[in-house]
Amino acid sequence: MALVNENYLKLKGSYLFSEIAKRVGAFSSENPDKKIIRLGIGDVTQPLPDACIKAMHNAVDEMSNAKTFRGYGPERGYDFLIDKIIENDYLARGIQLDFDEVFISDGAKSDTGNIVDIFGGDNIVAVTDPVYPVYVDTNVMSGRSGTMGDDGKWSDILYLSCTKENNFVPKLPDKRVDMLYLCFPNNPTGTTITKEELKKWVDYAKENRTVILYDAAYEAYITEDNVAHSIYEIEGAKEVAIEFRSFSKNAGFTGTRCAFAVVPKQLHAYTQSGEKVQLNGLWNRRQSTKFNGVPYIIQRGAEAVYSDEGKAQIKETINYYMENAKIITAGLKEMGLSVFGGVNAPYIWLKTPDGYTSWSFFDKLLKDANVVGTPGEGFGPSGKGYFRLTAFGNRQNTIDAVSRLKSIKF
Ligand code: PLP
Numbered sequence: 415m416a417l418v419n420e421n422y423l424k425l426k427g428s429y430l431f432s433e434i435a436k437r438v439g440a441f442s443s444e445n446p447d448k449k450i451i452r453l454g455i456g457d458v459t460q461p462l463p464d465a466c467i468k469a470m471h472n473a474v475d476e477m478s479n480a481k482t483f484r485g486y487g488p489e490r491g492y493d494f495l496i497d498k499i500i501e502n503d504y505l506a507r508g509i510q511l512d513f514d515e516v517f518i519s520d521g522a523k524s525d526t527g528n529i530v531d532i533f534g535g536d537n538i539v540a541v542t543d544p545v546y547p548v549y550v551d552t553n554v555m556s557g558r559s560g561t562m563g564d565d566g567k568w569s570d571i572l573y574l575s576c577t578k579e580n581n582f583v584p585k586l587p588d589k590r591v592d593m594l595y596l597c598f599p600n601n602p603t604g605t606t607i608t609k610e611e612l613k614k615w616v617d618y619a620k621e622n623r624t625v626i627l628y629d630a631a632y633e634a635y636i637t638e639d640n641v642a643h644s645i646y647e648i649e650g651a652k653e654v655a656i657e658f659r660s661f662s663k664n665a666g667f668t669g670t671r672c673a674f675a676v677v678p679k680q681l682h683a684y685t686q687s688g689e690k691v692q693l694n695g696l697w698n699r700r701q702s703t704k705f706n707g708v709p710y711i712i713q714r715g716a717e718a719v720y721s722d723e724g725k726a727q728i729k730e731t732i733n734y735y736m737e738n739a740k741i742i743t744a745g746l747k748e749m750g751l752s753v754f755g756g757v758n759a760p761y762i763w764l765k766t767p768d769g770y771t772s773w774s775f776f777d778k779l780l781k782d783a784n785v786v787g788t789p790g791e792g793f794g795p796s797g798k799g800y801f802r803l804t805a806f807g808n809r810q811n812t813i814d815a816v817s818r819l820k821s822i823k824f
Pocket of ligand 1: 522523629631667668673
């Protein structure tokens with residue numbers, strides 16, 4: 415008799431997005447004439463940079479010729495892309511990385527999800543709350559969660575609350591944790607922390623032999639100087655952190671799929687008997703066994719992100735989204751709402767007005783403005799009473815959505 419991994423049975427379906435789809439579907443069928451504007455999802459809307467398109471066309475042509483055809487590539491990624499990443503994302507910020515510390519992948523979702531494979535089942539996990547759900551769900555799947563309580567928290571996971579009361583800066587855990595997920599700039603709150611704050615986490619991790627799983631998927635949106643683009647800007651971080659990056663949100667690769675993880679060779683975890691093990695080797699083993707690399711064509715597209723033309727085009731798109739963020743933030747502030755994020759990230763996080771839960775606010779926006787956002791409590795217990803809007807829409811929809819929101823009476 416084949417047994418199932420019963421950890422999967424602990425997980426509910428994706429309640430958040432299915433519930434949103436259900437409510438929007440019901441509203442649309444009752445009001446077929448209403449044009450709904452979606453500022454809820456985290457997907458981008460602007461096309462891939464021209465530089466990437468050209469590079470991918472060239473790569474397709476190479477595939478048509480036996481002399482330049484490529485079959486299986488290196489599982490960890492092609493040299494041409496890894497070299498560009500090291501030079502532009504790291505060396506340019508004074509961070510030295512070896513070639514074999516960078517692993518190209520098909521997404522930060524896969525990487526942040528798959529990384530649990532190389533960690534022991536008894537590790538204590540901490541997440542900031544609210545949180546990108548992948549970190550929690552993949553630890554449930556791999557047996558590190560315990561049971562779900564009435565408070566919406568897994569019994570064995572430590573939740574580090576981020577609310578307006580602490581200015582969205584999580585407090586260091588009051589006990590030792592083994593794996594710690596940090597995402598800055600943050601999805602869903604759109605907020606981030608300073609280099610000084612990040613240094614406290616690196617120091618904590620050193621003292622406690624914690625591994626930080628640092629998700630920097632929104633690094634390209636940072637506008638303030640005192641915010642780290644990479645955790646390795648912080649002294650000592652290579653001994654404690656894995657960093658995840660993605661081409662999804664800077665270059666629009668959400669459908670094209672390319673990302674990378676950095677696993678420094680100085681980073682170790684331990685066996686039960688206390689023996690030190692390099693995580694770089696374990697991740698390499700995991701990836702080369704379970705993953706066959708990102709397509710050549712896509713990696714050529716990602717390489718073009720680092721060309722002069724590519725850099726200029728990406729900057730333009732990011733500016734476009736960040737202008738949307740300004741429009742949304744200004745509109746919400748005019749409405750008298752408390753608004754966070756939107757400065758170093760394409761997410762705007764707002765406190766729902768008195769008397770509104772995340773979900774009743776969702777319903778109000780849908781019915782009175784035909785605008786769809788995301789209820790904060792879908793991202794964790796500390797998201798209760800908050801709401802997320804994204805700046806990834808097109809300009810006209812963003813302007814229209816804000817003017818509709820402003821006409822709502824609360
Ligand atoms: N990490 C965070 C925090 C995200 O918000 C997202 C996507 O929304 C991802 C990772 C996924 O990125 P990718 O498209 O590279 O899988």
